Amino acid sequence: MTMINEPAHTLPVLGEYDVAVAGGGPAGFAAAISAAREGAKTVIIEQTGMIGGIATAGLMSHWAGSAASSVLQELYKRSTVPDIVEKFPWQGTINPEKLKFVMFEMLHEANVHVLLYTFVSGAVKEGTTLKGLIIENKSGRQAVLAKTVIDATGDGDAAARAGAEFVKGREGDGKMQPVTIMFKVAGVDYSRAVFPGGFEANLDVPKGKIQDLSRQALPFPAGHTLLYPSSLPGIVTVNMTNFIGIDGTNADDLAKAEYECRKQMDPIVKFLRDTVPGFEQCFIISTASLLGVRETRHFVGEYTLNEDDILASRVFDDWVVLRAKFNFDIHNIDGPGLDKNGAQKHFPNVDGYSIPYRSLLPKTVDGLILAGRCISGTHKAHSNYRVMPICAAMGEAAGIAASIAAKEKIAPRKVGVKKIQDVLIARGVKP
Ligand SMILES: Cc1cc2nc3c(=O)[nH]c(=O)nc-3n(C[C@H](O)[C@H](O)[C@H](O)COP(=O)(O)OP(=O)(O)OC[C@H]3O[C@@H](n4cnc5c(N)ncnc54)[C@H](O)[C@@H]3O)c2cc1C
DSSP states (O other): OOOOOOOOOOOOEEEEEEEEEEOOSHHHHHHHHHHHHTTOOEEEEOSSSSSOGGGTTTOOOBOOSBOOOHHHHHHHHHHOOOSSOSSOOOTTBOOHHHHHHHHHHHHHHTTOEEEOSOEEEEEEEETTEEEEEEEEETTEEEEEEEEEEEEOSSSOHHHHHTTOOEEESSTTTOOOOOEEOOEEEEOOOTTTOOOOOSTTOOOEETTEEHHHHHHHHSOTTOOOOOEEEOSSTTOEEEOOOOBOSOOTTOHHHHHHHHHHHHHHHHHHHHHHHHHSTTOTTOEEEEEOSSOEEOOOEEEOBSSOBOHHHHHTTOOOTTEEEEEEBOOBOOBOTTSSSBOTTOBSTTOSOOSOEEEEGGGGSBSSOBSEEEOSTTSSBOHHHHHHHTSHHHHHHHHHHHHHHHHHHHHHTOOGGGSOHHHHHHHHHHTTOOO
16 A cells, blocks of 8 residues: 655644543443533544434434443433334334434533534544544544543544554454344334344244245345334334445445445345235335444453353442343354354343443553443453443443543542442442
């Protein structure tokens, strides 16, 4: 690759904050709210035009799994009020249009400085300590300084720019889970519709078994049927585009995945019309504006959460997330369906597990806390904690930790974990 030298230049400092949160998905949103409610001067920096990440721009169907989090409970109450209830299934169903506003409103109420359409492109460092972020937006290139940075970009862009050590994907070969563009169809007859919500749901439809039929009819690597009811009449969320061999931190790969997933949409709609009861008249009404990337960087933290911790429902002394519950949701890395190491329906552990503060702390960079799907964990553990409620619970804890670090003028690594736990308990999290 040809290289050029970018001349050194002086940047304006947009502001000096106690806490700067990179990324406004479920983890970043909860982190910013949480820090601000503890009195920290907080900024959140998001590349899209909305808060919510995969939950909103990713057009997500529902909050899957659960974890103990007061911010999440409040968000559920405020955002999942039934709309025009046809078959309103449960509180976790997302109306992304409502969620976009409620998340923004909650940040506004908490006095968080919200920067949208703003990309975190670099790190301000002194020695091994992160002191702030370089950001780019319509206003130009600027710096934001902060006592603590929380990286909630999903991919860990801020941590990577700061030089924190990471691995990508699966141990051994670095392969990452497939990507998906979610979309919604309207015109579904709910009185006859079926909703296969997992790969192991090989439901009977008039022409045969639904997952077998999808494998035969859809263009590889698409080939499974995942359909989720919404809170709006006749509208269903479709999680069926599927593309493999993509690195979500590579710009060319992102464009390739967008193209390939969009190419699959018409064949998927044809399949739904031909095969699935109630979907005969369905048509696309919206597609996600943010590609659904399931897995990229796993940072090397002070503790790497693993699948045994999850299966044993281990409660760490330095827990900051409690009662995290989900299954090992590893999509097939080489095609459609579930990976042989994944377990959805028959997942053995239903007790819930904890996540230690150490898994949020990168080993080699100070002044930085990780939250969301980029924390320190194995490929298999990640497939479990990557769901949005668990990511939001991590964000809540990260925000509390960062606010304590600011108040006590100490590094996040030095924050007494008991203090984080005390705030969580005061907010209603029961140990
Ligand atoms: C297709 C798909 C289906 C899924 N289904 C479900 C489901 O049904 N239920 C469920 O609970 N979970 C589901 N998940 C998992 C879940 O959505 C994600 O793992 C979760 O959203 C991760 O939360 P996060 O906050 O870490 O990251 P994200 O939600 O990815 O949010 C990261 C945010 O950071 C922003 N960002 C990224 N880089 C930068 C940068 N450099 N500068 C500024 N901003 C940046 C992004 O725009 C985004 O808003 C699904 C995931 C995918 C991809």
